[in-house]
Amino acid sequence: MERRLAAIVIADVAGFSRMVAEDEAGTIERMRELRDTVTEPAIENAGGRIVKRTGDGTLVEFSSVVGAVEGAIDVQRQLAEIANADPEDRRFILRIGVHLGEVLVEADGDIHGDGVNVAARLEALCAPGEILVSGAVWDHLEGRLDVRAEELGLRELKNIPRKVALHRLIPVEGPVAASPAPDQGKASLPLADKPSIVVLPFDDMSKDADSGFLADGLVEDVTTALSRFRSLFVIARNTAFSYRGKAINVADVGRELGVQYVLEGSVRRAGDRVRVTAQLIDATADRHIWAEKYDRNLDDIFAIQDELTQAIAMAVAPSIRAEEITASADRDPGSLSLREKLARAWWHLQRYTAEDGEAARAVLTSALEESPRNATALAFIAQSYVFDGLYGWGRPQPESIRLAIETATQALMCDPDDENAQVHLAIALFIAKQHSEAARHLERVLESNPNHATAMGSLGMVLTYMHDHRADTLLKRAARLSPRDVWTSMFVGHRGMIAFIKGDDETALSYFREGLRIAPRNASLLRGEVTALAHLGRLVEAKDCYARLLEVAPGVTQTITRNGVMFVYEADASRFCEGLGRVGMPE
Structure with a gap:
């Protein structure tokens, strides 16, 4: 058998098993159609050789690393454009892994070896609509391709004896890439670098x-x-x-x-x-x-x-x-009846409505009658007031923030180590624009609990406005620790704010839109999208987005924005509001 170095591409269809179960004949017919019109022509144009097909999967060999990745990007972008016209649960979106390594070539053209094995592991870890490449591939790509990329670091891969550097390529910005429902046996995120x-x-x-x-x-x-x-x-x-x-x-x-x-x-x-x-x-x-x-x-x-x-x-x-x-x-949190009250209150708080906030406070008031110095109950009440302040529920924002600070401080007097009290005191201080104090409390939480996603992301948001270089890393890790968290959209959005503050409006726009895919009616993210588009000169799109913002926050003005967004520096606030003014937002 011949041994040679090759760029290996392995791809398969996200959600294929589910689609076949729902409509076997139609799914297979559609897959063949897209192979004939999209994937195989793109592979041929990029200089690839199709080694074999396995159901919904394809193994391809390239002599050029750049050609392999260019072909993969072309396929993903074409399929994403086609998918825009398809129902969300019938979209054909690929996962693609690319690796450069040695392969053994059989007489019939089939290939085996470490290069194929690593590519297969990358494909299994890849998110729908994206491309996961190894460090060996990335070394040949830097600066050559127009595609957003993200370094994932060294990762252990199943049955691969060494760690492999991974890089995530995102060919398509928008909701299509992540739309297929989770498939049997496929992944959205690479393994963390520790247990x-x-x-x-x-x-x-x-x-x-x-x-x-x-x-x-x-x-x-x-x-x-x-x-x-x-x-x-x-x-x-x-x-x-x-x-x-x-x-x-x-x-x-x-x-x-x-x-x-x-x-x-x-x-x-x-x-x-x-x-x-x-x-x-x-x-x-x-x-x-x-x-x-x-x-x-x-x-x-x-x-x-x-x-x-x-x-x-x-x-x-x-x-x-x-x-x-x-x-x-x-520590023993108290009697069982108290424990159940606290669990019930937390359940209400996770529903994020004004009514559930009131219901949580009623349960917690009962808990405090049983245990007046219970720090957890007081911290949960502070959390409910933070939500009231963030979303304008129940009373004017300054009153809600005052109540949150007072109640969280009371909780910390009962238990100085209560993490929930520290976090929500910090968020209330952040809203009150006391950034340094907020950061101090959040750093204390992370010293004792390095996996506290809300504390980590909140610290990232605080540091964003302080121009602290640690902000982006904290926001990225917080979103990884809790990818389905209601806060994740804001963690992602603040990565956009970091880019906006640096003057990189294109990157800012991509992050604001990524956050909006998680929370489409988030007024903070809509404001970010409006101003980024305006600064890019895309005023028609900016005005369309402003119309969506007014549906969510009909009374929003530049003054409300200045008061509500936690800017530290006047130059940041002025540039942000300047973009809003370009679409007609009143002062």
Whole structure:
């Protein structure tokens, strides 16, 4: 067999299994049509050789690295344009992996070897509509292609004995690229660079409808305890709870979130007894590491939490010191009835409505009657006032922020280490434009809990306006820790604000639009899109976006913007408002 160096491209269709299950004949016919009219002509034009097809997948060999990537970009852009006219659940969007390496060539033209294996791993990790390339490919590309790229660092790939540098190429800016529903066995995010885990919501098997809050509280506490291990990468609870009530495949969850381990389980409550079952799964290998069942008195629920945390930590990160594991056991949060009230209040707060904020405060008021110095209850109340201030619910913004600061400060007097109180005091101070104080509180949280996504992203937002170079890294990592979090759109949007402040309006626009794909009616992001478009001279688009902004925030003015956006420097505020003025926003 001949041995040679080649650029290897492997591609397959995102969501193909689902589409075939829904309409087998139509899906296969459409795939063949797009092969004949788009993918194969693009491959031929770029100088590629189709080695073989495997169902919805294609293996291609190129002699030129640049040609391989140019062909992949051409295919993705053509398919994205076609997909704009298709229903969202019937779009043909590819995942593509590209690697440069040695291959063995058989007499019939088939190829094998390390080069093919690495390309296959990259394709499996790639997000729909994007291209994942290895460091060997990237070394030949820098500066040669007009495509947005993002460095992902060194990553371990399954069955590859060395770490591989990865780079993400984004050929298409817009919602089409990410539109296919998660497929069986495919991924959206590469694995984190250290042991990584998501704790999924536990199933409530009890007859009592209210006992679901017991399960939620257990999951939240285990997640928080694991987050404190610097040796672990822990997906934030807001993202984990987005899977509640859904029929899921554990391997798919691991791929979607880019984590190796998934913890799932159930809680069954009967009278004063509780049964908790838990199983830890290696999602990358689809194998069980361990399963455990706890039959206890209800009062022992906190001991179960501690045992779970320690068992998981030992299983996924053996290098964690014994004393660090011991220190992870949380303080006793109080009686079980109090615990359930806190879990119920947190559930309301995650719904992000004015009515749920009021409902949470009612539950928390009852909790404080039982435990007047409970820092968690006070921190949750502060959180509800922060939301009121952000969205203009219930009372004038300054009043809501004053209440948030007062309540969070009271919580910290009860427990100076309460992370939720620190975070929401910081956000309230940020809204009040006390940037340095806000940053101090958030940095303190991250010292004790390096996986706290909200603290990390909030610090990134604060530092954005302070022109601190750390901001972009913090925002990027926060979005990775909690990709399904309601805050993620703002983390992404503030990466756009960083670019805008630097005068890079094109990059700013791409990030504002990426945030709007997550939260289409976010007024802050719409304002960013308007001003970026205006500064780019694209006034027709800017005015269309301004019309959408007025639907969300009909009374918005330049003065409201100056007061509501947390600018530190007058030059930043003036440039931002200048763009808004170009589309007719009143002062």
